[in-house]
Amino acid sequence: MRRSFADYALPLLVFLAMIGLWEALVRINDIPPYVLPSPSLIGVTLVKDWGTLSGSLLVTLQITFQALLAATVGGVALAILFARSRWIERSFFPFAVVLQVTPIVAIAPLLLVYLDANTAVLVCAFLVAFFPILSNMALGLASADHNLIDLFELYKASRWKQLILLRLPAALPYFLGGLRIAGGLALIGAIVAEIAAGSAGQGAGLAYRIVEAGYRLNIPRMFAALVLISASGILIYLVFTLLSYVLLSRWHDSARERGL
Amino acid sequence: MADMLSLRGVDKVFATGAQALGGLDLDVREGEFLSLLGPSGCGKSTALRMIAGLSQPTRGSMEWRAGRPEIGFVFQDAVLMPWANVFDNVWLPLRLTGQSRAQSAVRIEAALELVGLDGFAKAYPRELSGGMKMRVSIARAMVLRPALLLMDEPFAALDEITRLKLNNDLLRLKQELGATVVFVTHSVFESVYLSSRIAVFSARPGRVVAEIEVDAPLPRDDDFRLTPLYGHACKEASDALHKAMGEA
Numbered sequence: 001m002r003r004s005f006a007d008y009a010l011p012l013l014v015f016l017a018m019i020g021l022w023e024a025l026v027r028i029n030d031i032p033p034y035v036l037p038s039p040s041l042i043g044v045t046l047v048k049d050w051g052t053l054s055g056s057l058l059v060t061l062q063i064t065f066q067a068l069l070a071a072t073v074g075g076v077a078l079a080i081l082f083a084r085s086r087w088i089e090r091s092f093f094p095f096a097v098v099l100q101v102t103p104i105v106a107i108a109p110l111l112l113v114y115l116d117a118n119t120a121v122l123v124c125a126f127l128v129a130f131f132p133i134l135s136n137m138a139l140g141l142a143s144a145d146h147n148l149i150d151l152f153e154l155y156k157a158s159r160w161k162q163l164i165l166l167r168l169p170a171a172l173p174y175f176l177g178g179l180r181i182a183g184g185l186a187l188i189g190a191i192v193a194e195i196a197a198g199s200a201g202q203g204a205g206l207a208y209r210i211v212e213a214g215y216r217l218n219i220p221r222m223f224a225a226l227v228l229i230s231a232s233g234i235l236i237y238l239v240f241t242l243l244s245y246v247l248l249s250r251w252h253d254s255a256r257e258r259g260l
Numbered sequence: 261m262a263d264m265l266s267l268r269g270v271d272k273v274f275a276t277g278a279q280a281l282g283g284l285d286l287d288v289r290e291g292e293f294l295s296l297l298g299p300s301g302c303g304k305s306t307a308l309r310m311i312a313g314l315s316q317p318t319r320g321s322m323e324w325r326a327g328r329p330e331i332g333f334v335f336q337d338a339v340l341m342p343w344a345n346v347f348d349n350v351w352l353p354l355r356l357t358g359q360s361r362a363q364s365a366v367r368i369e370a371a372l373e374l375v376g377l378d379g380f381a382k383a384y385p386r387e388l389s390g391g392m393k394m395r396v397s398i399a400r401a402m403v404l405r406p407a408l409l410l411m412d413e414p415f416a417a418l419d420e421i422t423r424l425k426l427n428n429d430l431l432r433l434k435q436e437l438g439a440t441v442v443f444v445t446h447s448v449f450e451s452v453y454l455s456s457r458i459a460v461f462s463a464r465p466g467r468v469v470a471e472i473e474v475d476a477p478l479p480r481d482d483d484f485r486l487t488p489l490y491g492h493a494c495k496e497a498s499d500a501l502h503k504a505m506g507e508a
Contacts, residue, residue, distance in 0.1 A: 147339040150314050154333055155356040165355070169343045251342045251384050 037220040042227060045220040053209060053221075057228050060190055060205040063118075064236070067125030068186045072179065074126075075133030083141040083167065084159070100131040104189055108196035117197040121205070124193030129186035136178025140171025173252050176244040183236040191229060206232075263287045263325055264408065264440055265311065270320035271465070272306055280306040282465025284320070288408075293434060293441045293478060295451035295458045297497060299505050303466020304444045308410050311442060332401030332439075334411040338393035340385040340400075346372070347381035350400045357404075364403075371399040374433060391422035398430070402437065409434070411443045415450070424482075427453060431479035448501060452493045453485065460497065462504035470500035 019039050025031070026038040033041055046053065078096075082089035104124050111120040144167045152162045194207035206225045213221040248254060265288040272281040280303040288294055288311070296304040309315040310322065312333050332353075340349045350371055354364040372378050375395040385393055394414060401409060415423045431454060434441050445451050451458050452474055460470040474493045476484060484490055 145339060147335045147337065148341065150309075150312075151333065151335075151339065151352075152356065153314060154312055154331065155353050157356045161356060165352075166341070169341065172343070251344075251386060253386075 034217050034219050037223055041220050042223045046224040046227065049221055049224060053206070053224060053228060056204055056206045056209045056225070057232070060187070060194070060207070060229070061232060063122055063125055063190045063194075063205065064183075064186045064232070067122055067190060068129050068179075068183060070122075070126045071129035071133050071182055071186065075130050075178070075182075076137050076175070079134055079137035079141055079171075080163065082138050083163075089138070096131055096134055099127055104128050104192050105196065108193045111193070112197055121190055121193040121197055124196075125186045125189035128189035129182040132181040132185065133175070133178045136174045136181075137171055140174030141167045143174065144170035173244075173248055173254055176240065176247065180237060180240040180244065183240050184233055187229070187233050187236060262290045264290045264329070265325065266321075266323050267307070267310075267317075268321045268323075270307075270310070270317045270322065272303065272310065272315065273318045279465045281310075281317075282467055284467045286459060286468055288440060288442055289457070291438065291440055292456045293431075293443065293454055295455040296442065296444045296461060297448065297451045297458050297501060298446065298461030298466070299463055299501070300446060302461040302463035302504075304461045305412050306466065307461075308412050308442060308444050311408075312410050329407035330404055332404065332406035332409045334394075334397050334401045334409070334414045336413045336416055338385070338390075338397040340393060340396055342385050344384075345381065346377065346383050346385070346388075346396050349385070349396055350403050352400060353404050367403055368399075371403040372396075374402060374436070375399045375429065389422075390418050391426065394418065394426065395429075398433070402433065405437060405439075407439060409437075409439045409441045411441065413444050413446065416445070416447075423450075428479075428481065430454065435479050448494055448497045449485075452490060452497055453480065458493075458497055460500040460504050469504045472496050472500065 023038050023040060026036060037045070078092070082093065104127060107127065108120065108124050111123055114120075115123065148166055148170075149162070152166055157165070190205065191207040194205040195211060198205075198208035198211040206229050209225045210222050213219070213225065244254070267284055267286045270281055270284040270286075271279070273279045284303075284307060286307065296307060298304045306315060310317060312331055313328070341352070344352075347368055350368045351359075351361060351364050354367065355361075369378065369381070372381060375398050377392065377395050377399060380388070380392070380396075385396070388396065397414070401411075415426050418426065427450065430441075443451070443454060455474050456478060458472040458474065459468045460472065461467065462469040472493060474489075476487070476489055
């Protein structure tokens with residue numbers, strides 16, 4: 001399927017039109033910046049405060065990716081363990097579910113009691129990113145073609161070889177789907193935990209900048225930080241979508257362009 | 261021909277309580293082309309899986325005369341690894357016995373040539389037609405030069421023309437490799453065309469209710485379908501099948 005120019009141009013035009021409308025509404029109605037800043041003012045603030053904001057962006061991204069890395073290693077390892085033994089899966093999966101269904105906002109204050117602020121934020125981001133990777137990976141490992149499993153058994157393949165040559169490749173599309181969800185969630189987890197920690201006067205991530213700017217009624221800076229958070233989320237999503245495409249386009253239907 | 265394998269009084273009851281086989285007696289003779297013919301759900305696939313060692317009898321005995329030979333297995337679907345190209349798919353049995361890609365290259369090329377797929381080593385399964393995928397599957401089963409080839413309705417999902425072509429190729433392959441073949445099918449015509457012997461299965465529980473010898477030398481070609489012997493054997497197999505299904 002070839003994308004025509006209009007496929008890209010139309011959404012872009014609509015987006016720009018909405019920004020223009022915002023700008024116009026603020027100017028025509030003379031809305032003060034501490035109520036609603038115009039897009040141009042947010043842009044100016046972004047440039048002017050870049051020194052402060054970029055440092056915070058780096059901190060937030062660092063936490064997000066550290067958490068994602070830990071969630072990936074932990075989730076994949078635990079999923080492999082689950083695939084090896086039903087007994088382990090039955091015993092430990094409930095814990096994973098409990099962690100998943102308990103809102104992270106509710107856990108964050110508790111973690112801040114036990115851990116220092118940076119570690120607590122990291123753990124929060126890890127907790128929300130962990131489950132999608134674990135559950136998708138477990139599903140992927142279990143979804144290997146049963147006939148192929150029979151074939152490996154026929155040739156007396158060890159469980160290790162079955163894992164490496166069959167179950168892991170079969171799980172790859174599921175894992176990448178989980179990673180895409182977990183990437184966004186890790187960012188959300190980091191922000192939520194930062195807000196919890198920031199309100200206690202600690203941390204230096206983007207969420208802390210929002211809270212801090214809020215106290216000072218610096219609304220344009222709040223918006224500027226928000227723009228950076230959104231952009232980070234979009235970027236994370238795009239990176240993992242691209243990764244999926246690169247790894248799967250040769251063989252998996254999800255990354256296949258449909259011929260018409 | 262000497263017996264390669266004997267199954268005597270074999271029962272198979274699954275954990276669900278369903279009985280797939282009951283009192284199955286079956287011999288596989290060295291060098292023959294044996295078809296297991298029967299209606300769907302009569303346990304012929306279960307019998308094949310048992311021969312492959314993928315399923316164990318609940319009761320009864322299964323004896324190899326000279327030990328378990330090298331076995332190749334072809335499933336109803338091609339069952340290829342979609343993430344691996346044709347070369348790597350055919351490499352799998354060799355890889356699992358510890359052969360490197362380089363060590364295996366000659367045998368893989370030979371296997372691909374045998375099934376008429378030379379030049380497709382780099383292709384991925386999804387780029388191939390159903391018939392070509394099945395050829396890859398057969399090449400994979402053949403690459404270790406098994407003495408016994410087990411096939412579970414391998415051509416059932418293919419169109420008629422591809423199926424007839426693959427029937428002929430299979431007979432040629434069997435001749436070149438000198439392998440014994442056990443072939444599961446629900447097609448009377450296919451079983452008669454391919455087999456030196458047909459075991460007709462009855463369902464619930466699965467067992468062999470008739471054996472038919474097809475006394476024409478292998479390999480055969482399309483002219484065989486025009487001979488009286490082919491017609492007779494089809495009639496005989498068809499009658500046995502109807503009887504097995506309780507219709508006669």
